[in-house]
Amino acid sequence: MQKTDVLIIGAGVVGCAIARELSKYRVRVLVVDKNEDVGGEASKANSAIIHTGFDAPPGSLESELVNAANPMYEKLCADLDIPFAKIGAIMPAFTNEQFEQLPAIKEKAFKNKVYDVEYLTAEQLLEREPNLNPCVKAGLFIPREYIIDPFLLVVAYAENALENSASFLLNTKITGISTNNGAVAGIETTAGRIEARYIVNAAGLYCDEVAAMVGKADYTVNPRKGQFYILDKNTSCKVNHIVLPIPTKLTKGKLMCPTIHGNMLVGPTAEDLLDKEDYATDAAGLASIREDVSKLIPDIKFGDAIMQYAGLRANRNPEGLRVDTYDDVKGYVNLSGIRSTGITASAALGKYVAQTLIQMGMPAEFKADFIEKRKGIIRFHELSRKQQDDVIRKNPLFGKVICRCETVTEGEIAEAVRRPLPARSMDAVKRRLRAGMGRCSGGFCGPRVLEILARELNVSVEEINKNQSGSYMVTGEVRAGKVRQGAQNA
Amino acid sequence: MHEIFCDVAVIGAGPAGLAAAVSAKKQGVAKVLIIERDISPGGILQQCIHPGFGLTYYNEELTGPEYAGRFVKAAEDAGVEFLFDTMVLEVSGRFGWESGLAKNSGQESSQADACSAAWTSRSAPPAQTPRLTQAGSGDRRKPGSSEGDSSFSGACPAGNAVNIIICVNKSVGMAVVYAKSIVLAMGCRERTRGNLALPGTRPAGVYTAGAAQRLINRQNIMPGKRVLILGSGDIGMIMARRLTLEGAEVIAVVEIMNYLTGLTRNRVQCLDDFGIPLLLSHSVTRIEGAKRLTGCMVAQVDENRKPIPETEKFYECDTLLLSVGLIPENELSLGAGVKLCPVTGGPIVNQFMQTSIPGIFACGNVVHVNDLADNVSAESEIAGSAAAHYALGLLPQAFGSIVCVPGNNVRYVCPQTVALTNEDAKIKLYFRVQQPYAGARISANYNGREILSKKAIKVNPGEMEYVAINSASLQPPLHSLSAEMPGEIIISVEKEA
Numbered sequence: 006m007q008k009t010d011v012l013i014i015g016a017g018v019v020g021c022a023i024a025r026e027l028s029k030y031r032v033r034v035l036v037v038d039k040n041e042d043v044g045g046e047a048s049k050a051n052s053a054i055i056h057t058g059f060d061a062p063p064g065s066l067e068s069e070l071v072n073a074a075n076p077m078y079e080k081l082c083a084d085l086d087i088p089f090a091k092i093g094a095i096m097p098a099f100t101n102e103q104f105e106q107l108p109a110i111k112e113k114a115f116k117n118k119v120y121d122v123e124y125l126t127a128e129q130l131l132e133r134e135p136n137l138n139p140c141v142k143a144g145l146f147i148p149r150e151y152i153i154d155p156f157l158l159v160v161a162y163a164e165n166a167l168e169n170s171a172s173f174l175l176n177t178k179i180t181g182i183s184t185n186n187g188a189v190a191g192i193e194t195t196a197g198r199i200e201a202r203y204i205v206n207a208a209g210l211y212c213d214e215v216a217a218m219v220g221k222a223d224y225t226v227n228p229r230k231g232q233f234y235i236l237d238k239n240t241s242c243k244v245n246h247i248v249l250p251i252p253t254k255l256t257k258g259k260l261m262c263p264t265i266h267g268n269m270l271v272g273p274t275a276e277d278l279l280d281k282e283d284y285a286t287d288a289a290g291l292a293s294i295r296e297d298v299s300k301l302i303p304d305i306k307f308g309d310a311i312m313q314y315a316g317l318r319a320n321r322n323p324e325g326l327r328v329d330t331y332d333d334v335k336g337y338v339n340l341s342g343i344r345s346t347g348i349t350a351s352a353a354l355g356k357y358v359a360q361t362l363i364q365m366g367m368p369a370e371f372k373a374d375f376i377e378k379r380k381g382i383i384r385f386h387e388l389s390r391k392q393q394d395d396v397i398r399k400n401p402l403f404g405k406v407i408c409r410c411e412t413v414t415e416g417e418i419a420e421a422v423r424r425p426l427p428a429r430s431m432d433a434v435k436r437r438l439r440a441g442m443g444r445c446s447g448g449f450c451g452p453r454v455l456e457i458l459a460r461e462l463n464v465s466v467e468e469i470n471k472n473q474s475g476s477y478m479v480t481g482e483v484r485a486g487k488v489r490q491g492a493q494n495a
Numbered sequence: 496m497h498e499i500f501c502d503v504a505v506i507g508a509g510p511a512g513l514a515a516a517v518s519a520k521k522q523g524v525a526k527v528l529i530i531e532r533d534i535s536p537g538g539i540l541q542q543c544i545h546p547g548f549g550l551t552y553y554n555e556e557l558t559g560p561e562y563a564g565r566f567v568k569a570a571e572d573a574g575v576e577f578l579f580d581t582m583v584l585e586v587s588g589r590f591g592w593e594s595g596l597a598k599n600s601g602q603e604s605s606q607a608d609a610c611s612a613a614w615t616s617r618s619a620p621p622a623q624t625p626r627l628t629q630a631g632s633g634d635r636r637k638p639g640s641s642e643g644d645s646s647f648s649g650a651c652p653a654g655n656a657v658n659i660i661i662c663v664n665k666s667v668g669m670a671v672v673y674a675k676s677i678v679l680a681m682g683c684r685e686r687t688r689g690n691l692a693l694p695g696t697r698p699a700g701v702y703t704a705g706a707a708q709r710l711i712n713r714q715n716i717m718p719g720k721r722v723l724i725l726g727s728g729d730i731g732m733i734m735a736r737r738l739t740l741e742g743a744e745v746i747a748v749v750e751i752m753n754y755l756t757g758l759t760r761n762r763v764q765c766l767d768d769f770g771i772p773l774l775l776s777h778s779v780t781r782i783e784g785a786k787r788l789t790g791c792m793v794a795q796v797d798e799n800r801k802p803i804p805e806t807e808k809f810y811e812c813d814t815l816l817l818s819v820g821l822i823p824e825n826e827l828s829l830g831a832g833v834k835l836c837p838v839t840g841g842p843i844v845n846q847f848m849q850t851s852i853p854g855i856f857a858c859g860n861v862v863h864v865n866d867l868a869d870n871v872s873a874e875s876e877i878a879g880s881a882a883a884h885y886a887l888g889l890l891p892q893a894f895g896s897i898v899c900v901p902g903n904n905v906r907y908v909c910p911q912t913v914a915l916t917n918e919d920a921k922i923k924l925y926f927r928v929q930q931p932y933a934g935a936r937i938s939a940n941y942n943g944r945e946i947l948s949k950k951a952i953k954v955n956p957g958e959m960e961y962v963a964i965n966s967a968s969l970q971p972p973l974h975s976l977s978a979e980m981p982g983e984i985i986i987s988v989e990k991e992a
Contacts, residue, residue, distance in 0.1 A: 235689070239829060282785055285696045288802075312689035314697065390661065394496055394669040404665035406532070406582035410826075431699075446687040448703040452710050466716055471699035475786035478699050479716045480813075483741050 009035035009172070011362065012192060012201035014179055014215055016040070018048040018155065018351045019343055020207035021162035026355035027362070028169035031370040035201070036163070036171065037194060039178040041473050042433040043426065044159030047209045047347060049436065050284070050316025052233070052273060053264060054247060055089075055151040056349045059114035059122055060257070067326035068117045071346045074353035075149055081352055085161035086381035087154055088265045094150035094247035097130050097141045097301065103251040104142045110251070111145060122147050136242050136302050150247050154265045155348050156436035157381070160426065162351070165379040167425045169372065174199075176474065179208075182218040188335035189219070203336045203362055210281045210319045212341045219334045224341060228281050228317040231273025231345075232290040237444050238267045240309035248301055257345075259297045261305065266411075266439065271298050271305070273316070286313045311444045318344040326350070328357060336365060382420045382437065386412035407457065408450040410443020415457060422461040429462060431455065432472040455479070497670040499578075501526040502886040503879070504660055504674035506583050506827065509538020511859020512680035513566035514872040518879030519678070520573040524886050527575045528672065530662055532582045536570070537563035538682060539705070540868065542712040545733050547760070552869040562868060581664040586677060586831040588852035589657040658854045675886035678878050679828055679842065679850070679857040683821040683864055685730075688782075691819060693725075695782030698789070704730040704818040711737060719814025723791055724748045725779050729757035729866060729957075731818020736765035745771050746810055749793055751778040751800055754931050756957045757818075758866055779815065780807060788813050821864045831855060838907040839863040845914045846922045846966075847890065848878035856882040863909045863925070866959055870925070891916035895982075897969060902940070902987030904928050906956070913984065918966060925961045926986050928954045936991045939964055942982045954988055962986060 011027055013020045016038035027034045038045070055078050058071030082089035098104040107124070114122040123146045130144050131137055163173060174196065181193040182204060191200040206215045213226045243263065250258035256275045264270050274290045295307050321327070321342030329339040338361055343350065363369045383396060385403055396416070397404040403416035421428040421437045428434045431441065431454060440454055441447030447454070455478055459466045470476045502524035505512045508531035520527045535541065540548070543559025550556055553565070570577075660672040685703035702710075702718050708730060710716040722743050724731045727750035735745045748766060753776045755762055766773050774793070780802045781792040795806035823841035825833070833842045834851035841862035842850040848858045858878035859871040884890040893914035901908050908926045924939070935954045939947040939962050946968045954960060964984070 234692075239826070284785075285781070285783075286692075286694045288694050288780070291692055291694060307692070310689055310692055311687065313692055313694070390496060390669050393663065397663065397665065397668040401665040404663050404668060405580070406584075406663060409532070409582065412584065444687075445684045446689050446703075448685050448687060448706045451702075451706055452714055452716075455716075456714065466714075471786075473786060476699040477787055479710065479718050480720055481717050483711050483715045483717050 006197065007035070007199045009033045009199065009201050011035070011203045011205065011367065012037065012199060013205045013207055014192070015207035015209055015212075016043040016159075016163065016173060016175065017046055017207065017209050018044060018159045018162070018348055019209070019340060019354050020205070021159050021166065022351035022355035023205055023207060023358045024166040024171045025162045025169075026359045028166040028171040029372055029375045030359070030368070031372055032367060034166065034171040035174060035199065036166075037174045037177050037179060037192070037199070039176070041176055041430055041470065042428070042436070043163045043173070043175070044156060044436065045472065047317055047319050048155060048159050050233070050314050051155055051231070051345065051348060052260065052262070052270060053153055053155045053348070054262070055153050056346050057114075057119045057147055057149045058117050058346065058349070059119040059147050060110070060252065061117050061346065062325070063113060063116035065325060066328065067342075067346060067350065070326070070350040070353040070357060072118050074349050074351070077352040078151060078153065082153065084377055085158070085165060085379045087157040087161050089151060089153050090265055091149070091151050092246055092263065094147040094249050094262075095125065095130060095134060095144055096147065096249040096251060097137055097144035098251055099138060099140050099142060099300070101142070106251055107143065107145055114147070119147070119149070121149065134244055134246060134248060136244060136304055137248070138301060138303050152247070152262065152265050153348065158348065158351070160437055161379055161381065164424065164426050165376070168376050168379065173426065179215065179218075182215070184219065184334060187333050189337045203338070203365065203367055205338045205340070205358055205362075207340050209343065209347075210317055212319065212339070216339050216341070219331075219337055221329070221331060221334065221339060225322050226281070226341070227320050227322045228278045228283070229320040229344070230276040230278050230283065230290075230315050230317055232286045232294065232313065232315045233270060233272035234291070234294055234307065234310050235264070235312040235314075236269035236271065236306065237309040237311050239444075240269055240306050242302060242304040242306050243269055244302060250297070250301060259294055261298050261302055268311070277320070278317070281317065284315050284317065286315050290315075312446060319347075320344055328354070328361060330361060330365065338362065382417050382424070385414045385417060407453050408438070408440035408443065410445050410449070411439040413438045413440040413450070418454060418457050419461055422458065429458070430470045430472050430476075431458070431478060434458065497667040499528065499670060499672045501528040501576075501672065502675050503527045503678060503882045504658070504672050504676075505529045505678040505680055505879070506586070506660065507531060507538060507680035507682060507861075508533070508536035508577065508579075509680060509682050509859065510540055510563065510566065510868045510871045511682065511861065511875040511878075512538070512678065513563065513570055514875035515678045515680055515856075515858050515879030515882065516575040517566060517569045517573050518876040519883040520570075520575050522880050522883035522887070524883045527883075528578060528674075529570070529575060530578045530581050530583055530660065530672065532580070534580045536567045536577065536579075542705075542709050543733075544712050545737070548868050550869065551867065552872050559868070566872070578662070578664065578670075581662045581670070583660055583662045583827060585661040586679070586827045586855070587659045588677065588831050588833070588855045676854045676856060676882040678882045679833075679855060679861050680859050680875065681824045681827060681861045683823045683860040685817070686820040686822055688817060690822075691817075693779060693782060695791075696784055698782070698784035698787050700784070700788030700814045701782060702814065702816055704728070704734045704816045707814075707816050708734055708737065711741060717741060717743065719743065719812075721746060721812045722814040722816060723779070723793075723810050723812040724816045724818060726750060726818035726820070727755045727757050727762070727773060727775075728818035728820065729761050731816060732757050732761040732765040734816055734818070735771050736769055739769050739771065743814075745769075746812055747772045747774050747793075749774045749777045749779060751776070751796055754955070754957075758957060759955075778802060782815065788815055791815055821860065823861050823864065825861060828857065828861070833857070836907065836911055839909060843911045844909070845896065845912045846877070846910050846920075847881035847914065848874065848910070849881060849885070849890075849914075854885060856885070863907065866957065870959065874925075891918045897941075898983045899924055900983050900985045901926065902985040904930055904932065904954075904988040905986050908986050913966075913969060915969060916966070920966045921963050922966055923961045923963045924984070924986060925959055927959055928956055928988050931955045932988065932990050934991045936989050937962060938987050938989070940985045940987070941969060946984075950991065951988075
């Protein structure tokens with residue numbers, strides 16, 4: 006039977022951040038997740054923004070965590086070797102009604118201790134953002150709203166935690182939590198029983214179901230769907246900042262911003278659902294994005310769309326981000342209500358939960374040999390020509406470009422499979438390296454990545470999944486026993 | 496960095512690149528080099544194992560690999576050189592350099608200065624000299640990523656050999672190719688689900704038709720068992736037959752337009768002969784399935800191509816193939832600063848297939864999407880010869896330029912311009928219609944004067960048409976012999992009973 010000190014349920018951005026933080030201490034940490042890869046649910050589909058919390062409910066734990074986390078990212082991203090860009094956000098007002106809302110928004114930011122929000126004139130806004138609707142009257146500038154690669158953040162937290170001796174158990178579903186004398190004892194999973202002294206529920210969308218396993222079902226998770234568009238890097242109408250609409254009573258509205266890789270991200274919708282697995286986009290939702298964002302950026306080219314996706318915010322009912330502990334379930338920490346600001350809050354939540362566990366009695370001996378920095382996979386397309394040449398000389402696989410849209414080489418794909426947290430599916434490769442995330446959506450590289458994955462994992466191509474088990478890519482050989490020409494040809 | 500010098504460099508060894516290279520070599524240039532990312536020549540033809548190629552070019556019916564094989568043989572016989580397994584990352588043409596430099600330093604520079612600056616740019620202060628990426632609007636490069644590379648330097652080659660290709664190869668590493676002229680022959684890519692904004696979940700089992708064709712014909716892998724095909728483009732119909740022959744069940748081909756978008760012969764040979772239903776004026780409205788595709792909702796569409804909700808019906812399938820159009824692959828062209836036509840998505844070219852950068856030529860599907868490889872070959876021979884003539888300094892001098900304008904029921908005309916020269920030649924202007932007409936008259940008007948008129952039994956957006964005009968008929972009146980008064984040719988298609 007497996008034993009651990011701290012067991013984290015859920016390998017999303019929050020679970021992985023907590024694992025990385027705890028890997029600084031001399032405790033055994035195990036993260037369990039039902040998916041085949043880390044970051045498989047809410048962490049994979051969001052707006053990839055590091056927020057300031059300027060619009061959070063003042064005085065809330067969410068406000069506190071986001072406020073604390075924002076300044077951590079510059080160093081964190083450098084340590085974890087992931088991209089990060091300080092682009093800032095603008096919030097333009099186009100109508101008199103919107104203009105009159107600006108002081109209240111600024112005041113709310115102040116209450117959230119975000120003191121650097123500034124007014125901008127129409128002229129200043131148009132200078133910063135020439136594609137903005139020229140009807141703009143004035144607006145706000147929120148300088149510390151940043152962008153990040155959310156997939157890499159999760160992978161990097163996880164890999165760094167792994168390097169510091171945390172463990173991950175993927176493809177494993179939790180079926181129950183056992184307690185003993187009012188304290189947690191372990192969990193039951195599809196892979197057997199695991200004993201644990203401390204259990205952290207970071208199950209995101211499913212955190213209510215996990216909470217019910219310890220009899221704490223005093224809330225539900227009501228997913229709130231957000232649909233997005235991704236536009237081609239070559240689209241002619243771009244923005245330089247995160248362009249936020251003035252929020253209404255109902256919604257924060259739909260934004261347009263650059264992604265860290267130079268695409269344009271547009272959305273999201275906000276639709277309350279009951280189904281936690283409804284990741285479908287729909288014509289009405291996509292139309293509402295086109296309509297709303299065209300008011301901010303009239304020349305936006307939806308014809309340059311390369312992808313649409315939907316993410317689910319793990320919205321809590323009753324609302325609010327909470328970290329709960331219970332006197333009658335000792336050793337148990339319950340996280341809930343982590344929504345749009347979850348990516349941002351993760352860095353602070355890691356520390357918050359670690360401190361909560363220490364207060365509960367978890368031994369807090371710092372590992373003097375903690376490895377703070379993670380080295381990511383070489384990103385071929387970001388190297389200078391000289392460096393590219395050197396890399397190919399060391400490993401010729403870097404001289405074979407597999408994904409032409411994003412210039413991803415076979416060397417990078419092979420490395421992703423050989424990492425301590427290996428990429429085992431098409432989407433795992435895509436999230437780590439962007440192969441298939443470009444304008445041809447994998448039309449070119451997909452068949453090639455499939456064969457490289459099968460070769461590197463030493464399995465047949467039928468065993469390769471898009472993501473989770475059951476999402477098989479192909480059904481078998483056309484003619485059995487024939488040599489595959491493509492194998493040498495990828 | 497590995498250095499290669501040549502007269503004509505061709506990017507892509509598909510039907511366009513092969514024909515261009517053979518034709519260039521035959522003009523008497525010393526070195527023609529094809530750079531190809533695959534390990535073997537032929538491009539997409541390697542996976543087009545069906546017949547139907549060569550009917551006009553060779554007057555016989557060949558398969559894709561056979562058709563490509565003839566050009567490969569011709570290329571080898573002519574002494575064309577190949578660089579396989581090599582991906583081109585960047586192209587820059589001479590005019591791109593000059594404008595980049597002028598814009599950057601705020602002053603005029605002689606060509607020689609631009610040239611020598613180009614060779615040493617990577618080691619020189621960045622603000623003063625052009626970098627390889629700055630002429631174009633290509634991908635945003637992280638600051639500093641192209642700095643600190645001192646190996647990229649050397650003497651400026653003689654003549655006009657200032658076009659540069661940077662490419663990557665497993666065995667030589669990074670390579671820089673200096674060419675007197677470049678032929679862009681990168682072909683096209685397939686439109687995707689994202690381009691269409693097709694709603695629904697994102698399961699496995701949604702493929703572009705070409706990707707599925709590669710899986711089956713080159714990798715011996717079946718993509719699925721029960722297949723729905725969206726789009727009546729040629730690749731989709733050919734895949735309907737191919738999948739059926741390999742034991743898959745193709746339940747229907749769904750087409751949003753009220754007419755077939757591919758060739759009629761493919762409908763007959765690939766759908767009708769196999770009893771595969773074609774649903775015109777229908778579209779996929781939703782993709783379903785959390786892991787693997789479980790099916791698609793299909794609805795009839797109205798005259799505005801909007802789905803009619805009450806006609807929506809579920810089609811159970813594990814695979815959806817998309818054959819919904821092709822997009823010329825011009826990221827390299829954009830990076831070089833080549834001007835593109837918004838309608839075709841390819842470079843604006845003249846009758847020599849010369850782009851807005853004089854030393855860069857383009858041909859085949861990178862310029863405009865063709866329906867027949869035979870047309871690509873013919874067009875590419877023009878590009879190849881012209882590129883060779885340019886390298887030799889023999890390309891006819893232009894004293895003006897005419898714009899080719901799409902008139903009634905014409906979507907685009909290619910070439911988009913005609914350079915006025917003293918050369919007496921037949922110029923083929925290819926075009927596509929917007930709407931199918933049964934019975935039509937095609938006419939070409941030059942500055943208000945009809946220079947050509949011909950009858951067509953039927954015209955169809957899926958089948959490219961052309962008019963051949965005599966350059967002699969384009970001599971402008973004496974008073975307008977200047978670039979300021981270029982004139983225009985309007986190609987129109989009128990309905991005729």
